[in-house]
Amino acid sequence: xxxxxxxxxxxxxxxxxxxxxxxxxxxxxxxxxxxxxxxxxxxxxxxxxxxxxxxxxxxxxxxxxxxxxxxxxxxxxxxxxxxxxxxxxxxxxxxxxxxxxxxxxxxxxxxxxxxxxxxxxxxxxxxxxxxx
Numbered sequence: 001x002x003x004x005x006x007x008x009x010x011x012x013x014x015x016x017x018x019x020x021x022x023x024x025x026x027x028x029x030x031x032x033x034x035x036x037x038x039x040x041x042x043x044x045x046x047x048x049x050x051x052x053x054x055x056x057x058x059x060x061x062x063x064x065x066x067x068x069x070x071x072x073x074x075x076x077x078x079x080x081x082x083x084x085x086x087x088x089x090x091x092x093x094x095x096x097x098x099x100x101x102x103x104x105x106x107x108x109x110x111x112x113x114x115x116x117x118x119x120x121x122x123x124x125x126x127x128x129x130x131x132x
Contacts, residue, residue, distance in 0.1 A: 032089045038082035041075075091116045 020026040045067075052063040066072060094116060095109035 028089070032086060035082035035086040038079045039086060042079045042083070087120065 020030045049060070049063050052059040067076075091113050095107075095112040100107045100112065
């Protein structure tokens with residue numbers, strides 16, 4: 001049958017722009033995915049700093065001075081909050097994404113999530129010690 005001669009219209013389901021606001025699960029998902037934008041932009045800021053470091057002390061000091069503006073400080077505070085939210089939601093998701101068994105028993109989610117927080121704390125302290 002030739003579609004050009006058909007009088008039938010294909011069904012196109014209407015998708016409103018705020019579809020994700022009508023369900024708490026989808027809202028949480030979209031907010032979590034939105035935080036990845038801040039994580040990405042922050043990674044670009046750090047790579048820019050590395051590029052300035054390679055260019056010499058003057059270029060690097062200029063980059064450091066640019067980070068002291070109120071807008072840059074506000075961005076870093078928002079990016080930190082976004083990164084922490086992103087990490088929290090990822091830690092909660094990890095046991096669902098990778099089920100771990102000990103023998104035939106499934107390890108409960110709580111110890112897995114707690115182990116991630118402990119690892120985050122240990123790595124954070126180590127980085128602080130190295131930097132200080």
